[in-house]
Every structure is written in structure tokens, then in C-alpha cells.
Amino acid sequence: MSTYKRRNRRSDNGDVPEALLTLREACRLLNVHSNTLRRWSAMGLIPAYRLGPSHHRRFKAEDISALIVEQTKFGLTDTRR
Numbered sequence: 001m002s003t004y005k006r007r008n009r010r011s012d013n014g015d016v017p018e019a020l021l022t023l024r025e026a027c028r029l030l031n032v033h034s035n036t037l038r039r040w041s042a043m044g045l046i047p048a049y050r051l052g053p054s055h056h057r058r059f060k061a062e063d064i065s066a067l068i069v070e071q072t073k074f075g076l077t078d079t080r081r
Contacts, residue, residue, distance in 0.1 A: 020049060020058035029064050030071075 027034050041048040041057060046067050048057040 026059040
């Protein structure tokens, strides 16, 4: 099943569930390595939601946006120092 269809399936009551990003998608938006995002999640800098029997991490798009704004606000976007 495509990512679009999986994320936009309707629940039993007809509501569209909130879009969650995979670890890879969130890393691409933030331009960070997956281990960095895992560490930030463990430190509580960004909430991660664990799904399925393998407990894969998912992230809300709003949380990613807020983190991008915060990084921009404090000048933390250039991590290549």
C-alpha cells in the first residue's frame, strides 16, 4: 500500500487520522541523520509515537515544523561546524 493511502485511510467513524511521518521522512525534513533524531526523541526534544509490534517511531508533522522554527530562531540550522 502506498504511503499516501496508508496515511490517509479513514477510521471507522469516518474521520481522517492525523498524518504521521516515518523516521526517514522526518530526517529528510530536518536534514539530520536518523541517529540524531532518535537521540533527540530520547532526550525529549521532539515527541515520537511508537506504532505496531516493532514499535517503529512516527512523528507528527506539526512537531517537525515546530522544531524547524525553533532551530531557525536560535540559529541551529547549520550543524556542520
